[in-house]
Amino acid sequence: MRFWGLRLETNQLDLFSLSEISSAPPTRTPVLLMDEKTLTGWKSQITIHQQQVRASKPTQQATLFQMPSAHVDPDAIDPFNLSPCSLSFYRLPTDNPGEACLYFVIDIAANLLLYIGETCKSNKRWKGVHDCKQYIENYLDLHYRYELKTAVNIAFWWDAPTKTRSRQRLELALIQKWKSPFNKENWKLWGQPFG
Numbered sequence: 001m002r003f004w005g006l007r008l009e010t011n012q013l014d015l016f017s018l019s020e021i022s023s024a025p026p027t028r029t030p031v032l033l034m035d036e037k038t039l040t041g042w043k044s045q046i047t048i049h050q051q052q053v054r055a056s057k058p059t060q061q062a063t064l065f066q067m068p069s070a071h072v073d074p075d076a077i078d079p080f081n082l083s084p085c086s087l088s089f090y091r092l093p094t095d096n097p098g099e100a101c102l103y104f105v106i107d108i109a110a111n112l113l114l115y116i117g118e119t120c121k122s123n124k125r126w127k128g129v130h131d132c133k134q135y136i137e138n139y140l141d142l143h144y145r146y147e148l149k150t151a152v153n154i155a156f157w158w159d160a161p162t163k164t165r166s167r168q169r170l171e172l173a174l175i176q177k178w179k180s181p182f183n184k185e186n187w188k189l190w191g192q193p194f195g
Contacts, residue, residue, distance in 0.1 A: 034193055036146040046181055046190060047112050053178060054078060072161055074173040079104035079113050082155035087136065089154065090127050098122030102157040102171060105132060105182065107139075109151040114139070115182035118171040120164060122156060131195070135182045138194040 034042065082104065098121045105115035115132045136152055143150040161167045175183045181190040 033142060033145075036148070039142060039146065039148070042181075042190070042193065043107075043110050043112055046179065047110060049179055050113055051111065054080065072166055072170045074170060074177055077102070077157055077174065079106060079116070079155055079157075079174075079178070080111070082157060084108060084153035084155050087152060087154055099158065100160050100162045100167060102160045102167070102174070104155045104157070105136065105152065106155060107150055107152050109149045113178050113180050114152070116171060116174050116178065116180045118160065118167045120162070120167070132182055135194040142194075 084106065087105075098119070100120045101118070101122045103117050103119065103122070104113060105117075106113050114136070117132065140150060140152060161170065172185070174180075175185050179186050179189060181187075182194070187195075
């Protein structure tokens, strides 16, 4: 190809000699880890927010008429009051695909709600690929590196709506309320250090 009297090569590698190509640094971006102080500060900010949510009472709107309370009330659910289960619960043998529920990944040692999810099949959701599993693994690895105490568990709320849309609306309301850092809806707020 010619351009203003110059010959341009179509192969960009022709711009470099073979020795320059083989000695070039790898193009892979290095993984940056939070230092211990940054990690504890990150957790502290989120914990402060979540404990303020727990301590504050939701505002009640006054009505002239008696209305039935909504079954799907995000203010009625406190993930920290649910019974924790091992994260490997899905490895237990079962013939049942499970039930509709909301689930909460919590670091009990830090009093920190990390992730909120929903499913129609509680026994199957975590058996396959789930991005949150990788975030948890990275979170635990970093705590191990700095010898920080952690106790990550999962808790289930079984009174979730069976209709998918209703369950997803409730999940989103809880994600927005608690600002759980592993949910993508909150990555702009807390960053994505474990993704």
